[in-house]
């Protein structure tokens with residue numbers, strides 16, 4: 001799938017902050033804003049802890065070339081360390097972030113791993129902004145997407161209730177709840193049950 005550049009829609013930091021505040025207002029939890037931002041923000045830059053070049057000549061092995069390993073290597077390089085990333089997969093790096101290309105030109109691709117970047121993920125956005133990466137609005141159930149569950153392949157336009165519900169041990173109330181509502185309920189209900197906690201800085 002080739003995506004025209006005019007569809008790239010990275011929110012600015014201010015837009016993201018507004019989206020978080022609006023969502024929390026809607027959920028009746030505006031007081032969570034500061035906690036969320038503090039918990040999900042990157043720590044102060046590594047050069048606050050050591051000087052650039054301070055690790056020159058020091059050899060460091062990072063195990064795993066997923067997001068965590070690559071970020072650790074990137075940050076440690078700022079201090080001049082000699083980094084070797086030890087990655088078990090000999091065909092690619094990225095771990096559970098996996099962009100699969102269907103053609104040699106890289107025109108048609110899809111994300112087989114992580115692809116949703118919540119506006120709250122401050123650290124991910126820090127690197128997106130730093131490296132000037134493009135993001136796109138998420139398309140989900142409005143399109144004719146494929147689902148593959150319990151060895152059953154279907155499309156989001158199929159009658160999910162009739163095909164998928166019998167595969168699960170649902171309560172009568174769940175059986176009578178349309179899929180979009182049940183989906184929202186499954187994601188939101190456990191979160192809304194979380195108690196408010198005070199996070200000390």
Ligand SMILES: Cc1cc2nc3c(=O)[nH]c(=O)nc-3n(C[C@H](O)[C@H](O)[C@H](O)COP(=O)(O)OP(=O)(O)OC[C@H]3O[C@@H](n4cnc5c(N)ncnc54)[C@H](O)[C@@H]3O)c2cc1C
Nearest residue numbers: 064065066067068069086087088095096097113114115116
């Ligand atoms: C299908 C799917 C969808 C997802 N969707 C989202 C999403 O939309 N949004 C989101 O935020 N997150 C999503 N996630 C989660 C996200 O992908 C992960 O949290 C994140 O990529 C983890 O990064 P990591 O570096 O900690 O681990 P990994 O990406 O798992 O990286 C670990 C790396 O270490 C390597 N390794 C393991 N053991 C060894 C060893 N002994 N020696 C050498 N190398 C080793 C592995 O090969 C791998 O490359 C999704 C995950 C999956 C699988």
